[in-house]
Each structure stands twice: as structure tokens, then as C-alpha cells.
Amino acid sequence: MTALDDLAARSEGGFPNLVAAREQTEAGLSGLGGRLAGVEVDADAAVVLFGSWGRGEVTDQSDYDWAVLVDGAERAGVRPFPAEVEAALGMGAKGPGAEGIFGASAFCDHLVDRIGLDADDNTNLSRRMLLLLESVGIVHPVVRDRCRDRVLRGYLDESVEDFRPPRFFLNDLIRYWRTICVDYVGKERRGGDDRKWALRDLKLRTSRKILFAGGLLPILLCHRLRVADMEEYLRGAFDRPSLDRIASAFLELAAVDAGLRAVGAYDRFLGLIADPSVREELAGVTRATAAGSPVFEEGRRLGREIEAGLQALLFETRIEPLVREYGIL
């Protein structure tokens, strides 16, 4: 039984939208693997999916944020070529966006060796964090796992101390979360497709926050461990979806009531945005009209409930001294 199952068993009606999304993810991954079966993939490469696929939260509305991840240095001619993946997956309009983070080859050496400074641009930082926090391999998953573990070991260097969270990793995660928040405004100021503003806003309040908290909690909880045990602990944690890591923390830190409400709110949010009519309505919502939109306001309320649950977990349980000591300054 997963921590999420445990929490669901204590709730009034379980988490039906999460259960459905996990089933859809499983079925979808199986189907995608089949579609890519005839595509040539280099031995040191994996086809990896990120986002809702990595979180186990796929719905009919989900995008296909994929990359070909190479366990090695940058090189030309990596197979499969992007066009081959696109053709095999048949994504249509649900393919990767224009930012260039997905829909291309990525090289593990960059993710491991370029941390901080100018070379660690938004794309590199995003790929590294998403590989750790919410990704799944659909072809050569063992290569994806190897890359993930290399990135993880890169954080657990000689600077890490017994019974303290790995601060290099912690700082990079916090940097990533704040980058997401700042880039949200950057995208808005840049202009462009305003039809995505409301959904982007609601995702920032919900799934992005789950992504961050799902990384933050295991890192902070490393304070219980000796350095020698941290890699195995973090590997185990990151083998599970973000929400399972969070559910586990709610249970372990005796904040079950808050956990029921936070995960319940997230479940309802998934149900909300899985509805095509809701997506259509949100496409017409702007910052100026948001406060008058019942659908947007319902999403915002659910986001607030998720945030409140996470705040109670971080500031009202025995993990609070760690947040205070390492989380802000």
C-alpha cells in the first residue's frame, strides 16, 4: 500500500480523480512504449516523459513533454531524431511547447557538470530538476534511472554532512521553484498567448507547488540520516511520485487531517482541469477578469487549500525547525 492509498483509506471518499489519472498514466505509458517499439534508440539514450506523466496524473488534457536523454556528453546525431519521436507518439497539438526544454535531446553530462553559473541556463536547470522530481522513462528506462542517479550523486558531494540536509541540492531546488515563480511573470510580461494565462496561474498554485514540496520534504528529511544513507533514501523517495512523497510526510509527521484536506483539494483540482469545458472557459479568463470567474476562483480556492495544508506540514509539525534553519536564509 502506498502512502497515498493509506491517506485515501482514511478519507471520506478517497481520491477518485487521482486514482483515475494513475490508471490512465499506466495505460498510456504501456501504449506509448508500444508505439516507439519500432524506433531506433541509441543504447545510451532513453525516451523520457515529464510533467503529468512523471507525476502519474495523466488525463485526456495532458501534454506530451518528452526528451531523448543521453547518458553521456553532447554529440550530434542522437537516435531517435525528434521527428521520429513525434511521428511515433502522434501528439498533435499536445506536443512540447516552444521553450525548447522538451522535444529535443538532452545530455546528462550537462545536467551533472553545469550546476550554477551562466552555463546552467533555464533549460538545463529545468531538465535537471524535472528529471529528478517528475519523469518516467518509456524506452530504455534503465538509462533514465542511471542519469537520475548521476544527478543525485552530483549533489551528495563532500560538502554534505551527517544529520543535515544536503544544502547544495536544497538550494538548487529552491532556486528552481523561485525561477518557476519569476518566469510565470516573465511570460505574462512578454505577452503572447493570453489564453494560457489562467491555466498557467492555477498550475503554479497547485501542481508546481506539489512538484516543489515533493522535492523539499525528502531533502529536509535527510537530516535524520548519515551521509552514507542519503543516496539510497533519496533514490527511494524519488522513485515515487511527488504526491506519494507528500502523503508520506503528512502521515509520518502526524498531520493526517491537514493531509486529507490538501490531497483532497488536489484531487478535486485534477478533476476540475480534466474537464474540457473548464479548460475552454479558463482560456477566456485574464488577470483582469479572473476575480469574476467562478471556475478560476474555484481553482484558486483549491490551490489555497493545498498551500495551507503544505504550510501546516512545514510550519506546524516537528519538521518546522528544519524549515526555519535551512528553508529561508
Next chain:
Amino acid sequence: MNSVLLADPPMALRHHPVGASTGYMAEIRGDWDLLVEEACRVSSFAVELAALSEPELPSLVDYLAATPALPFRYLSVHAPTKHRALSEQEYVAVLAELPAFVDAIVVHPDQIEDPTLYRPLGARLVVENMDSRKASGRYRDELESLFEALPDAGFCFDIAHAWSIDPDMSVGEDLLDRFACRLRQVHLSSVDEGRGHVPLSAEHEELFAPLLDRCRDVPWLLEAPPRLN
């Protein structure tokens, strides 16, 4: 002055978010600008704007429609319980006019005769448990059927009302056990012999602590002025 700036506040006031229910500000009732200003002196994070008497409701609807932005991150409205003249259908229709940014609309169960009429309020409808003076809405079993008819409705846990029924707090614990997933806010105060809300006593603060500890993630709305040490 914001609650976080109060010198040495009672432990309950250190909760986040805490806020005022304007129902206790009887001397300025109806002056929504002033009520909001007074509520901000307790906290600018959460508030409950109380239109406890039905004639107050239209002015609150107008006030919220005309007010560009309020500082609160959680805003609930307490629906009228006194001087009711509207039919139930009309009552719900006015509540439904409240702007979308209102997070919760708190309704007493004894005001609800036909639950199906309240479905348009969706998840914004929040039902409060009643005190010992009332004939319904006090116990888990009495609220259960209401929530079955209103599956999206939330729960407002009035801890002093639960105490008035059972000073051992078993009824309160039972309510939290059953409706934990629906909990949206807490009403916090003590009650006097006439069941009126009075500032939370130090004795009750200690008695209520175990149950309040289960409500750490929701706003606590003060139904009486904060007790300042």
C-alpha cells in the same frame, strides 16, 4: 494593528491564518468599510464578514460588488440567521450573487429546509455545527444527512458550540473525525451561560488545544474580540 504584531498574543492568536468575524463588532454593524478596517486590525489574512441579520445582506452584496480589492487571502461571508423575511429560494439567490472571490458562505443548518436549493452555491457553501440551544445540526448524525444532500459543501467547526453540548469535547472530536475532509474554517471563542460568544478564555484555550491542533491548516475566525494578555 495586525495580529502578528500584537505583543505577546495568546497562543491561539499565533495561529496562521487567524482572522476576525465581524459579527462581534455590533456597534459598527452595517458600516462595511469600518468593519473591514477593524477586522484588518486583527488580521489582514482572513476575515468573516457577518451579515447575521437578513437586512444587512443586500448592503454586503453591494459592498463586495463595488469594492475593488480586499487584502484578505481568505474571505468568508456568514449568511443571515436572524430577521429572516425572504423565502428560502430568494435567500439562496441573494447568497449566490456574492462575488466569485468569496471563498465560503457560512450557513446555519437550522436555516436549511430544502438542501437541494443550496446546490448552486457548490463548494462555497459551508455548514456550521450548532450549539446546545438548537434542536438540530449539533451532532455528527444530525449533519450527516445534510452533507449527503450537499456533497460539495464544506464544514465550519464552531468549537465553542461543540463545547456547549459536551464539555469533554467528545462531540467535537466526533465531528472532526467524520467531517475532517470537509473542514474549511474554525469559529473560535468561548460561550457564556446564555450561549453568547465571548473572548476565548485561557481555560478553554487549553481545553480546545488538542482539537485545534487538528485544524492547523484552516483559518480560525474569532467570534469575539481577541483576549489580549
